[in-house]
Amino acid sequence: MAKVLEGPGMGLMKKWGITVPNYVVVTSVDELTKLGQANEWLKKSKLVVKAHEALGSRFKLGLVKVDLDFKAAEAAAKEMIGRQVGSITVSQVIVSEMIPHKEEYYCAVKSTREGTDILVANCGGIEVESNWERVKRLALEVGQQPSVDALEKVAKDAGFTGPLVKKMADFAGKMFACFDSEDAQYLEVNPVVLREQDSELIALDAVTLLDGDAKFRHPDWNFAFAAEFGRAYSKHEMEVMAVDSKIKGSVKFIEIPGGDTAMLPAGGGASVYYSDAVVARGGKLANYAEYSGDP
Incomplete structure (x- = not known):
């Protein structure tokens, strides 16, 4: 399964007729300021600002702010973007219309x-x-x-x-x-x-x-999947995911920090078998990978 963040998730729901609030996803306060000049609802509505990352307990972490005017929303975005939460750096926020x-x-x-x-x-x-x-x-x-x-x-x-x-x-x-x-x-x-x-x-x-x-069946999926391991996907992982989405076979690649043994086996079953063998002999995996299905 691939997790999708709130913004693109609401975009999919809107596509199928579900009503969602007005919202924007931004990576900087400057971007939000420019959008405020082009979108009247940002200036007229009360707003909600949330960290747009795969994080739980955002309220408890102070990563959700509600009932804001536009200036307060800019301040909240500035406060959240760049904040480090464990191994995740907040790189974007979603700003949405508050619905009474x-x-x-x-x-x-x-x-x-x-x-x-x-x-x-x-x-x-x-x-x-x-x-x-x-x-x-x-x-x-x-x-x-x-x-x-x-x-x-x-x-x-x-x-x-x-x-x-x-x-x-x-x-x-x-x-x-x-x-x-x-x-x-x-x-x-x-x-x-x-x-x-x-x-x-x-x-x-x-x-x-x-x-x-x-993903190959959905050319309009123009969003990245959320990372599943408590960190952002690496450049190499993103490159392999892009290949995987375009071929009829399967290619997987996950980097494991601190490992000393890299592998490139063919087939999901073989990849698990060889991974077990490395660990059984005292090795530390540097990655998980497999390719199969005549890619």
Whole structure:
């Protein structure tokens, strides 16, 4: 699985009809300032600034600032960009429109051994974690599409009433369309909020895991996958990933700091066998690599 950061994740959801806040991803305060001159919403809206990295507990780390005007957003971006958190340097922030709301909900779609689960709850944010029994599930077999009736039933089971039943069923249907069409393994929006001004459901966040090996089917995936090892991908890893996305076979390369033995075996099984052999004889792997499938 390949993790996608929040910005491109929301971009994929927007592509499939899910409403998201206005947002920009920037790597410098100067870039944000220029965008502020070209995008009126940045000057008129209250804003949220978040570190745009594969980091957990961003609130606790002080890497999420809310209810900001544009000047305060610039200051928050300046404070976050370049900050070191463990082995990760914050290189970019996502600045989004703050959406006034009173209610928060939850929706996710995930791959299972049997097919796909669509998950819905009439609570969201941190509340959903402590009330998991309120999350209701619509289970689909491989290749099965969710019907409108089934989506409305799971919304009712989750406690939605009145017009919200259809709204949440429609939202979940769009989530499934995004999941299915974009070769996703997991999509989550927490929270889904009901915007006060027009009662429209808005995705305030996006957790997105894609099948990275399907990249060749998606020429519009013009974003980099998030690093999976608590550090940024190295130049060599990025180069191999670019090759892997363009060929019918498979090539993998992961650098391991501090190693003394580099390998280039063919085949996933052989690569694991040889890696075990190196470690068993006291060696330290400098990389994991494999190429296969007649690349």
